[in-house]
Amino acid sequence: MQTQIGGKNYLRSERKRWKRNxxxxxxxxxxxxxxxxxxxKRKMRRKAKRRQKEREAFSNINTPxxxxxxxxxxxxxxxxxxxxxAKSNPVDQETNRAKK
Numbered sequence: 001m002q003t004q005i006g007g008k009n010y011l012r013s014e015r016k017r018w019k020r021n022x023x024x025x026x027x028x029x030x031x032x033x034x035x036x037x038x039x040x041k042r043k044m045r046r047k048a049k050r051r052q053k054e055r056e057a058f059s060n061i062n063t064p065x066x067x068x069x070x071x072x073x074x075x076x077x078x079x080x081x082x083x084x085x086a087k088s089n090p091v092d093q094e095t096n097r098a099k100k
Contacts, residue, residue, distance in 0.1 A: 021027040030038060 018027065022029055030041065033041065
């Protein structure tokens with residue numbers, strides 16, 4: 001997570017540590033695991049993801065809702081307002097041409 005101060009530095013150092021451990025053989029990559037170990041690893045990740053989603057859902061319950069934008073248009077933005085009908089260039093209704 002990058003919510004902490006210096007989170008980018010923390011992630012960078014963890015990435016370097018993981019790479020060093022895999023090169024030294026302390027940590028196995030997914031391709032080096034057996035089929036059973038791969039299934040166990042996936043199962044653990046699914047459970048962890050489920051827990052993470054539950055935590056996020058719980059934290060969203062406790063936050064106030066965002067303001068909803070009002071769908072009502074102001075008179076200037078409505079089709080009858082000045083934006084849609086230009087008063088500087090009136091149109092003759094019978095011929096649909098601009099008056100001179």
